[in-house]
Amino acid sequence: MIPFLARRLLWFAATLLAVATASFFLMRAVPGGPFDAERRLDPTIERNLRARYHLEWPLAKQYLAYLGPLNLDERRARVLGGDGTRVLGGVLAGDFGPSLRYRDQTVGDLLGESLPLSLALGALALAGAVAAGLAAGIVSAVRRGGAVDFLLRGTAALCLALPSFVLASLLVLLFALLLPILPVAGTGGWRHLVLPAVALGAPIAANVARLARTGMLETLSAEFVRAARAKGLPERIVLLRHALPGALLPVASYLGPAAAGVLTGSLVVERIFAIPGAGSHFVNSALNRDYTLAMGVTIVYCALVYGLNTAVDVVHRLLDPRAAEVP
């Protein structure tokens, strides 16, 4: 386990550096800049503004300064920053720098404020999806071929086929407008998270249900289940203690991609439900050419997805000792 984790950590660093480098240069290659607007700035003022964030430096120098902690040309930086706005970044030192659009905030502040909400929403969606998906999958497998199975599988197919913005709009229409039991959008308590979590979790629940059903059907026809039944165990025990663990394996390996899907999928749902999570920064920072915020979001999301995938691999190794033997 230790060499496995060490290897993962090494790859983690390499991946992050590659992602940061690629997104830094891609971002700057896109036409248009952070201070463009229909009403263009006076050229002198635009020059002052670009100078404040060192956008007039050669790209390579900006890149090094962004990675920091090489604080290039510190004297000049202090003067231009209007007595001390920090220079771009120093990501290695944990400083993502100031946001180019939200001039009152640093990228660290923005992420610190929005990310917990995205994670909460994601965790809620994922937990709900796994619970609902497992239940549906098991019932579906046990009642194979029946009306309930048909209904559940149909619902799952629908949840997979509907894009999340359609599902979200339908949920709002049903449970907030026609039947006003939940708020339409915004924040303010757990009730505000119910509809977004359902919209976000539905396709995952559908996938979990399908995987659990297949896994369950496989184990139900296995020898040890027949043996358990032959011993005269009650059906409930046979299902939960003997058949279910086998059915869980494919579900567990799906959790990594599912978690990544929840994180990246949240941007649509967050927009529709006006939730101030990190998902909105993911899109808006790119549209605004907010270089520093876009970089910050990309790096943090990359780290999160990598971390989650590693966690799932660890869980998988715990569940299935055979996996540990494969390097």
Next chain:
Amino acid sequence: MAAAVSSRAHRRIVLVACVSVLLAAVLAGGGASSSPADCAFVNGAEPATLDPAVITAIPEGRIVRALFEGLVARDPATLEPRPGMAESWEVSPDGLRYLFHLRRGARWTNGDPVTAGDFAWSFERLLDPRTAAAYASQLFCVSGARAFATDVGEGGTPSRSFATVAIRALPDGGGGSALEIVLERPFPRFLDLLACPQLSPVNRRSLEEARARSPGTWQIDWLRPGTLVTNGPYRLLERRANDRIRLGKNPGYWDADHVALETIDALAVEHLATAVNLYLTGEVAWIDQQPADLASRLCLREDFRSAPYLGTYFYRVNVARPPFDDRRVRRALALAIDREAIVRKVTRAGEQPLLACVPPSMPGWRGASMAHGASFADDVLEARRLLAEAGFGPGGRALPAIEIHYNTRESHKDVAEVVADSWRENLGLAARLVNEEWRVFLDTQRRLDYDVSRSSWIADTPDPRGFLEIFTTGNENNRTGWSDPRFDALLSRSDAAVEPERSRLLAEAEAILLEELPILPIYAYATKNLVDPRLGGFYDNALDEHPLKAWYWRDDAELAEVRARAPAGAERVACHGPSRGRYAPGDSPRSGR
């Protein structure tokens, strides 16, 4: 054995899942705002900053106007300049020297008196190149200001002293203070300009304390709730990016007796359908935009309020690229656009077809109009004749396919399709639609790499000059390649002129522009507000400005009275405000506001 291991692991997974759900609930609960505000509205995109000097967009302006007050403030109904922090003012007969007497007893939220010195320092800060304020040019009409702001020395500092700018704080009789401002040239709209939120004062002491406390991040720290010192009708209570800004009434404000609502939430919601949902469920009392496909349905309601808005929608023409260098071609294109179809079938919220550069709703303005026939059919005939004269069409060369360039958005696409259809049917031209993402689009437009490109312009102040000056030679907002010395000369002559001569010169300049047509006017904007019928103090005006200071809730009696006066036929809707109303301490209910 395997089953036993799996079973243990299985229990572990269940445990982890339960913990994360709990965690989620706790986190979500922790993010909850306190009690609901007296009133909430949708403020569009998250404000980029609350620093008055550097704001540029409408959502920021709304908040800054509530937090700060400048020398003068606009009347919410008529937009006339009214006394703000300046109690009174005098203008010298030549229109150059303004003397503002500061209001005695006006205080910052930290207890400091608001003085002329605060304004002088704030204006210096606005002009200082290190502030990099987009609207610093607003003050360029002040003697010495342009040179101070644009003469940049070593390390970005201004090379001149602020003493060269004609802004001075003077003592006023009885311990008060006065601010003297001398203009370079008479500028009749100077008071309108002073009412812009960018020209609000900031509290010097709070900025300097923040700087001493945390030199690295002071520019961020002084704007936080709890540290931001303001002088306007409201204070900053809470702020959470992309969620809400909560404003609380400032009890120390000089006119607090006429401020009714204790707390107001400004919600950052960009998704238009979400905004409509929030409005329909009564979560917010005002939204200023709706999805275009709902407009025809919503405009039947009593709470839909449309009024002329000082904004224009037009296409820029790249006059540097043949055949658009030919004035006849441009005129033919302008004539053959079916503007009626656009405002009736596409925009549908009260917009007006536009044949000018300055919107006709400009107060006190009688401008020029593009020459046109009695009917659209006549215009089409004239357009065909012009094209033939330029050597295109039947018997002549074929016009190359025209690209209509617009930024990616459904509503722009719909307009472009109507325009392309008009040209295809009426002139036999091939027109192609090309869309680009907003900032790529701006870049393409700036590089003059287009045939015809979508544009719009919104006024900051009710002054026709703003719509015209962008087309002067070398202006960074010209972006058409067009230049005419006669036009430039008329504009600079208008700077030195007084009314009514000034308006006459500007109208003459507009006539030249409409003869040359580097732009194809399409329609004049209309405001499209959905406002809770119970919300009082909300006036329709041409700048779509609705100061929160004036807002109050109507009681049942006043609501009935307002409804009785409203035109019949509008669809009644449910109101969500408090039925007993909420009035300012200084205003008894229905005191005739």
